[in-house]
Every structure is written in structure tokens, then in C-alpha cells.
Amino acid sequence: MRKFLKQWVPSIAIGIILSLFIRTYVAEAMRVPTGSMIPTIEINDRLVVDKMLWNSSLKHGDIVVFHPPVTGEEHTRYVKRLIGLPGDTIEIKEGTLYRNHEEIAEPYLQEAMTYTFGPVTVPADHYFFLGDNRNVSFDGHLWDTPFVGKDQLIGKVLFDVNQLF
Numbered sequence: 005m006r007k008f009l010k011q012w013v014p015s016i017a018i019g020i021i022l023s024l025f026i027r028t029y030v031a032e033a034m035r036v037p038t039g040s041m042i043p044t045i046e047i048n049d050r051l052v053v054d055k056m057l058w059n060s061s062l063k064h065g066d067i068v069v070f071h072p073p074v075t076g077e078e079h080t081r082y083v084k085r086l087i088g089l090p091g092d093t094i095e096i097k098e099g100t101l102y103r104n105h106e107e108i109a110e111p112y113l114q115e116a117m118t119y120t121f122g123p124v125t126v127p128a129d130h131y132f133f134l135g136d137n138r139n140v141s142f143d144g145h146l147w148d149t150p151f152v153g154k155d156q157l158i159g160k161v162l163f164d165v166n167q168l169f
Contacts, residue, residue, distance in 0.1 A: 040135035088132030095122035
């Protein structure tokens with residue numbers, strides 16, 4: 005028994021430490037509990053999230069996981085599409101998204117937005133997010149503070165495991 009423990013305990017310990025390190029700092033798998041990103045991401049889809057944001061840059065259209073600026077939801081993870089980068093002016097009118105006064109084509113939406121929003125300008129070190137299922141998504145257009153701070157970002161979605169199979 006002593007020989008068994010001497011051989012396997014270090015390997016198991018190293019495996020656990022590596023697993024925790026990777027999940028905390030590199031990448032993590034997660035499941036989506038809501039329909040706010042339908043049709044892009046369905047309820048219960050499994051995503052792989054890249055947590056090394058320092059190694060990549062965010063761009064319009066990226067799908068990102070973050071903690072929202074919503075009272076009582078600060079530790080919940082939200083998955084939404086990045087619509088506004090720092091300095092962007094965002095407006096929604098007549099069912100269309102405008103970024104910096106330019107109409108934005110959004111082929112991933114199933115229906116036009118039924119609300120108006122803005123114009124608002126995204127502050128420095130903040131981002132603006134909307135769900136793809138816009139008319140039912142609890143996102144930036146409904147929050148008291150519509151912007152997510154850079155320090156609240158968790159990671160960028162690399163891929164949806166369910167779409168691979």
C-alpha cells in the first residue's frame with residue numbers, strides 16, 4: 005500500500021493542481037442556462053471560454069462571459085455579444101442597431117428589436133453587451149448601469165461544444 009501511495013499520490017496531486025490552474029487562468033467549460041443568446045447559443049449548450057484576455061483583444065461581435073453590473077447578480081455569469089467598445093456611441097431605433105452613427109448588420113438576429121435605446125457613449129475601460137435574443141434578453145439596454153467594467157470580464161467564448169457534434 006505504501007508503494008502504491010508513493011507512486012500515485014504525487015501524480016494525482018500534480019493533476020489536480022494543473023486542472024485548477026487551467027480552469028482558473030487559461031480556459032473553462034461552462035453551460036448556458038438561459039435563452040438570451042438564441043439562436044446563436046441554445047439553452048444548456050456547453051461553451052469553452054478563453055480566460056487569457058490579456059493575450060487577446062476584444063472586438064465587436066465577440067461573445068463574452070462576464071459579471072454584470074446588476075445589483076444582486078454581481079457573481080452571476082452572463083454570456084452576451086460585445087456591441088460597444090470604449091468610446092463607441094450606441095443607439096437602437098426603429099429595430100436597428102447603430103454604432104458611431106452607422107447602421108450595423110446583424111445576421112445572427114431572428115427578429116428586429118422592438119425597443120429604442122440611447123444614444124450612449126461607452127466609457128473608458130468599459131464595454132456594452134446585448135444578447136442575440138434581443139427582445140427577451142436582460143442585457144445592457146435594461147440595466148441601470150448599461151456598461152460592464154473591464155475588471156468584470158471573465159473570458160471570450162472560443163467555441164460551442166454542442167455545435168461541434
